[in-house]
Amino acid sequence: MLSVSFDEIIAKLNAGKLYDFPGGVHPEDKKLLTSQAEIQTVSLPEKLIIPIRQHVGTEGRLAISVGDRVKKGQPLTRSSHPFAIPVHAPTSGKVTEIGPHVTAHPSGLNEQAITIIPDGHDEWTSLTPLSDYTAHSSEKVVEALCDAGISGMGGAGFPTHIKASGTKKIEFMVINGVECEPYITADDRLMREHAWQVRQGTDVLAHLIKPQVIIIAIEDNKPEALKAMQIACQDSADIRVVSVPTKYPAGGEKQLIQVLTGREVPRDGLPADIGVLMFNVGTCYAIADAIFQGKPLVERVVTVTGEAVEKPCNVWALIGTPVNHLLKEAGYNPTKQAQPQVVMGGPMMGFTLNDADVPVVKITNCLLVPASGELIDEDNERPCIRCSACADACPASLLPQQLFWHAKAHEYDKAQEYNLFDCIECGACAYVCPSEIPLVHYYRQAKSSIRQQRDEKARAEKARERFEARKARLEREKIEREEKHRRAKEARENKTPAGSSKDKVAAALARAKAKRAGKEENNTEQDQSATQTDKQAKVAAAVARAKAKKAGGQQSDSKDNQDRSDNVADEKKQQVAAAVARAKAKKTQRDSKSAPDKNSAASEENSSAQSENRATDEVSTQSAEDSKKQRVAAAVARAKAKKAQRDSKSAPDKSSPSGIAKR
Amino acid sequence: MSLTVALIAIGLLALIFGLVLGYASIKFKVEGDPLVDQIDEILPQTQCGQCGYPGCRPYAEAIANGDEINKCPPGGEATIKQLADLMGVEAKPLDAAHGEEDEKKVAFIREDECIGCTKCIQACPVDAILGAAKHMHTVITDECTGCDLCVDPCPVDCIDMVPVSPTTTSWTWDFDKTPKGDIPIKMVS
Ligand code: SF4
Numbered sequence: 001m002l003s004v005s006f007d008e009i010i011a012k013l014n015a016g017k018l019y020d021f022p023g024g025v026h027p028e029d030k031k032l033l034t035s036q037a038e039i040q041t042v043s044l045p046e047k048l049i050i051p052i053r054q055h056v057g058t059e060g061r062l063a064i065s066v067g068d069r070v071k072k073g074q075p076l077t078r079s080s081h082p083f084a085i086p087v088h089a090p091t092s093g094k095v096t097e098i099g100p101h102v103t104a105h106p107s108g109l110n111e112q113a114i115t116i117i118p119d120g121h122d123e124w125t126s127l128t129p130l131s132d133y134t135a136h137s138s139e140k141v142v143e144a145l146c147d148a149g150i151s152g153m154g155g156a157g158f159p160t161h162i163k164a165s166g167t168k169k170i171e172f173m174v175i176n177g178v179e180c181e182p183y184i185t186a187d188d189r190l191m192r193e194h195a196w197q198v199r200q201g202t203d204v205l206a207h208l209i210k211p212q213v214i215i216i217a218i219e220d221n222k223p224e225a226l227k228a229m230q231i232a233c234q235d236s237a238d239i240r241v242v243s244v245p246t247k248y249p250a251g252g253e254k255q256l257i258q259v260l261t262g263r264e265v266p267r268d269g270l271p272a273d274i275g276v277l278m279f280n281v282g283t284c285y286a287i288a289d290a291i292f293q294g295k296p297l298v299e300r301v302v303t304v305t306g307e308a309v310e311k312p313c314n315v316w317a318l319i320g321t322p323v324n325h326l327l328k329e330a331g332y333n334p335t336k337q338a339q340p341q342v343v344m345g346g347p348m349m350g351f352t353l354n355d356a357d358v359p360v361v362k363i364t365n366c367l368l369v370p371a372s373g374e375l376i377d378e379d380n381e382r383p384c385i386r387c388s389a390c391a392d393a394c395p396a397s398l399l400p401q402q403l404f405w406h407a408k409a410h411e412y413d414k415a416q417e418y419n420l421f422d423c424i425e426c427g428a429c430a431y432v433c434p435s436e437i438p439l440v441h442y443y444r445q446a447k448s449s450i451r452q453q454r455d456e457k458a459r460a461e462k463a464r465e466r467f468e469a470r471k472a473r474l475e476r477e478k479i480e481r482e483e484k485h486r487r488a489k490e491a492r493e494n495k496t497p498a499g500s501s502k503d504k505v506a507a508a509l510a511r512a513k514a515k516r517a518g519k520e521e522n523n524t525e526q527d528q529s530a531t532q533t534d535k536q537a538k539v540a541a542a543v544a545r546a547k548a549k550k551a552g553g554q555q556s557d558s559k560d561n562q563d564r565s566d567n568v569a570d571e572k573k574q575q576v577a578a579a580v581a582r583a584k585a586k587k588t589q590r591d592s593k594s595a596p597d598k599n600s601a602a603s604e605e606n607s608s609a610q611s612e613n614r615a616t617d618e619v620s621t622q623s624a625e626d627s628k629k630q631r632v633a634a635a636v637a638r639a640k641a642k643k644a645q646r647d648s649k650s651a652p653d654k655s656s657p658s659g660i661a662k663r
Numbered sequence: 664m665s666l667t668v669a670l671i672a673i674g675l676l677a678l679i680f681g682l683v684l685g686y687a688s689i690k691f692k693v694e695g696d697p698l699v700d701q702i703d704e705i706l707p708q709t710q711c712g713q714c715g716y717p718g719c720r721p722y723a724e725a726i727a728n729g730d731e732i733n734k735c736p737p738g739g740e741a742t743i744k745q746l747a748d749l750m751g752v753e754a755k756p757l758d759a760a761h762g763e764e765d766e767k768k769v770a771f772i773r774e775d776e777c778i779g780c781t782k783c784i785q786a787c788p789v790d791a792i793l794g795a796a797k798h799m800h801t802v803i804t805d806e807c808t809g810c811d812l813c814v815d816p817c818p819v820d821c822i823d824m825v826p827v828s829p830t831t832t833s834w835t836w837d838f839d840k841t842p843k844g845d846i847p848i849k850m851v852s
C-alpha cells in the first residue's frame with residue numbers, strides 16, 4: 001500500500017477528519033465505575049516486591065544485597081546493557097530478601113525479585129533533576145530517562161530511552177491517551193488531574209525526537225480529559241489534541257496510527273519506519289517526573305475496579321505493591337465471587353492472576369475484580385460454526401477462524417501463512433465469537449510454541465557448530481602430534497652430519513631439544529631427591545615422563561628416570577583412587593541408608609572399592625607395564641560394580657510390568 | 664531423396680535439442696539440499712549417541728542410507744514426525760531400545776567435589792565444560808545439550824543432570840504446568 005503523504009494527512013487533520021481501521025468492536029465500557037473519583041493515595045503496604053525484570057529486554061545486575069537499607073528512589077539494579085533499565089526502591093526500608101517470587105505474568109511462574117520492608121519514613125534519596133533539559137545534549141537527557149527506569153507504561157514496556165534515541169526521521173509523534181479497553185480509567189484520570197505534567201513530558205520527548213507534528217489522541221468517550229489536554233496545550237501550535245471515535249481496539253499502536261495517518265505499519269516493521277513514534281500518556285507523566293524532579297519511576301496509577309470491590313477507584317500504587325493490599329484498600333468483597341478471581345489488565349487483554357501476592361509492575365494499569373456473572377469465564381467452548389463474525393471484527397484483517405483451526409491442530413507453518421504474527425491479541429475475535437472459543441488463547445499458545453521451536457533450532461545450530469569445531473580441533477591436534485613424531489624421527493635419522501641446510505636446521509632443533517630435555521631431567525632429579533611430595537616436582541616429573549615416552553625406547557639410559565616418575569605418577573593415581581574410594585564409600589553409605597534392599601549391591605561395591613585399593617597399593621610396587629594392566633582391570637571391575645548396582649536398582653521395576661504382560 | 668532430407672533434418676533437430684538440454688542441465692543445475700543435510704537439520708544436535716552412532720550427523724547419514732527414523736530419544740515424537748514427512752515414510756513410535764523421551768536437562772557439576780581430572784571435558788561433544796587439570800570444572804549451561812555423556816566418566820560421581828525449569832520466557836501458555844490463569848475476554852453485555 002502506498003504511504004499517505006504528510007500534506008494529505010495534515011489537510012485531513014485540519015478538516016477534523018480521520019481515517020479508520022477495519023473491524024473493531026464496541027464492548028460496554030464500564031468506565032463510570034471509576035472515572036468520577038480522584039486518584040487516591042494508599043497506605044504503605046507491609047512489604048514491596050520488585051521483580052528485577054519488568055519490561056522486554058534483559059535485567060540489570062543487582063546493586064544492593066540482602067540487609068541493605070535503601071532510600072526511596074535508590075536504584076536496585078544497574079547495567080550498561082542498552083536493553084536493561086534499572087528498577088528503584090519504591091520507598092525507604094530494608095531489603096529482606098532477593099529470590100524467586102511469583103511475578104505479574106500469566107504463567108504464574110517465579111522470577112527473581114527484591115523484597116523490601118518499608119520503614120514508614122518514605123525518605124527520598126538525593127535527586128538530581130535536569131530541569132534545564134534544553135541546555136543539555138540529547139544523550140544526557142536520554143541517559144536520564146534510562147536511569148529513571150522509564151519503560152512504556154501502556155503495552156509491552158519497551159524501554160523508552162531506546163525509542164527516543166532512534167535515528168529515523170519522525171513526522172508524527174503520537175501521545176496515546178485513547179485507553180480503549182473497558183473498565184480502565186487510569187490514563188483518563190491522569191490526563192484530567194495532571195494535564196500539565198503530561199504536556200511537560202511531551203515537550204521533553206519533542207525536544208529529543210523533533211517531530212514535525214505532535215498528536216495527542218484521546219477517545220471521544222473522555223470529554224473531560226480531552227478538554228484538560230486542550231487547555232494544557234493551547235499555547236503550542238505544534239501539538240494537536242485529537243478526539244478519536246470510540247471503538248475497541250483504537251488504542252492499539254498499529255490501529256491508532258492507521259486512524260490518525262492512514263498509514264499501515266509494515267509487517268516485521270516498526271512505526272518509526274513510516275515516520276511515526278507513539279508514547280503513552282502515563283509514560284509522558286513519568287518522563288516529566290524524571291526530568292523536572294529527578295524522580296525515577298516508582299509509582300503509577302492503577303485502576304482497581306469491578307463489581308466485587310466496594311470502592312472501585314484509581315490509586316497511586318507503588319511499584320511492587322502486592323495486589324491483595326490494593327484489594328483490601330478498595331474493599332474487596334469475596335462474597336460476590338463464586339471463586340476468587342482477579343484480572344490484571346483489562347477484560348479483553350488482561351490475564352487472571354493465580355496468586356494475590358503478585359506485585360504491581362510498571363505496565364500494570366488495571367486490577368479487575370469481577371462479581372460472578374460479570375465476565376463469562378466458564379469453559380463453554382463449542383465447535384466453530386464458520387460464521388466469520390471474527391473475521392469481520394479483526395482489526396488486523398486476519399482470518400481468525402483459519403488461525404484457530406491451524407493453531408489448534410499445531411499446524412504452525414500454515415498458521416504463519418495466515419499471518420499469525422500480525423495478530424495483536426486484542427481479543428476482538430473472541431469477544432464476538434458466538435461459540436465462545438477462547439481464540440486468543442490458541443494464538444498465544446501457537447506463537448509461543450513457534451518462538452520456542454525457533455529457539456531450539458538456534459540452539460541445535462549452535463550445538464552443531466560447537467560439535468564440528470571440536471571435531472576439527474581433535475583432528476588438528478592429531479595431525480600436529482603426528483607431524484611432531486615424524487619430525488622427531490627425521491631429526492634422529494639425520495643425526496649424522498648432512499649437507500643440506502634444511503638438515504642442519506633440523507639437527508640444530510633436535511640438539512636444542514635434547515639439551516632442554518636433559519636439563520629438565522637433571523632438574524627433576526635434584527628436585528625429587530629434595531622433596532618427594534613437592535607438587536612442582538610431580539608436574540616436572542610428569543613432563544619428563546611424557547618427554548621420555550615420546551623419545552621412545554631409543555634412550556635406554558632414561559629408564560631409571562622413567563621408573564621413578566612412574567612411581568610419582570602412581571602416587572597421584574593413588575590419590576585419585578583414594579578420592580574415588582571416598583566418594584564411593586559416601587555413596588554406599590547414602591544408598592544403604594536410603595534403601596536396605598540395595599545392601600547387596602552396596603556391599604559388592606564396597607568390596608570392589610577395597611580390592612581397588614589393594615590394586616593400587618600393588619601398583620606402586622610393581623613394574624610400569626604390570627601396573628597399567630592392573631589399573632585397567634580395576635577400572636573394569638569398578639564399571640561392572642557400577643552397572644550391577646544400577647541393574648539391581650532398576651530390575652524390580654522392570655520385571656514387574658513384564659510379568660504382568662506375560663500373564 | 665525426400666526421405667534423406669527428412670532424416671537429416673530430424674537428426675539435426677535432435678542434435679540441437681540435445682545440445683540445448685545438455686547445456687541447460689549444466690547451467691541451471693539445481694543445488695538441491697543433499698538429503699543428509701536436510702535430515703541433520705531436523706535432528707536435535709544433542710550429539711548424545713543414543714541412536715548408536717557417534718553423533719547426529721552420522722545418524723543422518725545412516726537414515727539417508729535407509730536406517731530407521733525412530734532411534735533418537737532426545738528428538739522424540741516431534742523429530743520422528745518431521746523425519747517421516749521428509750522421508751515419505753510412516754511415522755512410528757520411538758524405539759525403546761535407544762531410550763525414552765525425557766524432559767530437557769542440563770549437566771551440573773557439584774564443584775566442591777570435583778577433583779579436576781578433566782575426564783568430563785574429554786567426553787563432552789560440544790565443549791560445554793570449562794576447567795583445567797586439578798582445578799574445579801563447571802558446565803556452561805547455555806551450551807550444554809543435556810547429552811548425559813559426561814556423567815559416567817566422572818570418577819567421583821559429582822555430575823548431576825538437572826531438569827531445566829520453565830521460565831516466563833520459555834513458557835508456552837500451558838496451564839497444565841502452572842496454576843490457572845487465562846484471559847477472560849468474553850463479557851456479558
Ligand atoms: S486477537 Fe488477533 S485475530 Fe483476533 S481480532 Fe485481534 S488481531 Fe484479529
Ligand code: SF4
Pocket residue numbers: 383384385386387388389390391400401404429432433434435436437
Ligand atoms: S466467530 Fe467463532 S464460530 Fe464464528 S467463524 Fe469465528 S471462530 Fe468460528
Ligand code: SF4
Pocket residue numbers: 769770786787788789790791792802806807808809810811812813814
Ligand atoms: S556438559 Fe555433559 S551433558 Fe552437557 S553437553 Fe557436555 S557432555 Fe553432554
Ligand code: SF4
Pocket residue numbers: 772776777778779780781782783784794800816817818819820821822
Ligand atoms: S569428570 Fe568429574 S571430577 Fe573429573 S573434572 Fe569432570 S567433574 Fe571434575
